Amino acid sequence: MKTRVDHSVGPSNIGLPLAFIADQSFNVLSKYKLTDDFEVGGQATYRSKIYGGTLLAANQGTMLPSYWRFDTFVDGKVYKNWRWKLLANNIFNKLYYDAFYQSAAPFTLVAPGRVLGVELAAKF
Numbered sequence: 001m002k003t004r005v006d007h008s009v010g011p012s013n014i015g016l017p018l019a020f021i022a023d024q025s026f027n028v029l030s031k032y033k034l035t036d037d038f039e040v041g042g043q044a045t046y047r048s049k050i051y052g053g054t055l056l057a058a059n060q061g062t063m064l065p066s067y068w069r070f071d072t073f074v075d076g077k078v079y080k081n082w083r084w085k086l087l088a089n090n091i092f093n094k095l096y097y098d099a100f101y102q103s104a105a106p107f108t109l110v111a112p113g114r115v116l117g118v119e120l121a122a123k124f
Contacts, residue, residue, distance in 0.1 A: 019053030020099065022066075037077040045069045052102045064108070067096035078120075085119040 003018035017023075025048065031041030045068070052062035073087040093114040100108040 016053070017051060019102075020050055022048045022050050024048040031073075031075070039075040041073050041075070043071040045071075050099075052100055052106075062100070062102065064097045064100055067094065069094065069096065069111075081123045083121045083123070085117075085121075087115075087117045087119070089115040089117075 001021070002023055003021050005013045005016050005018065007014075024046070026046040027043065029041065029043040031039050033039050046066070048066045049063050052064075069089075070091050071087065071089040072091055073085055075083065075085045077083055090111070090113060095113070096111050098109045098111045100106065
């Protein structure tokens with residue numbers, strides 16, 4: 001998605017890309033059913049670089065780099081109405097940034113590192 005400022009209060013922003021919007025992003029989730037009660041799966045997420053700026057336009061020359069993130073899970077059935085899931089997000093524990101803000105005190109938001117989780121769900 002290519003973005004561009006067409007109308008702005010400040011004429012210096014015209015023609016610049018929008019701040020904080022990735023030109024490209026991609027997400028795919030796939031799972032495989034091993035048995036009636038057991039599944040495994042994974043997810044790949046990509047986001048291209050994003051530019052920083054103020055008043056919507058990317059006019060400050062700052063940017064966050066692109067990244068890939070990979071997640072995985074195993075899922076199973078315990079009883080008729082109960083399921084469990086073990087998951088690992090950001091399995092390679094890669095450092096990447098979700099967002100950043102430019103203001104009088106600029107800062108970035110660091111994305112979570114590797115996250116391990118357990119889920120138990122009941123359906124009635």
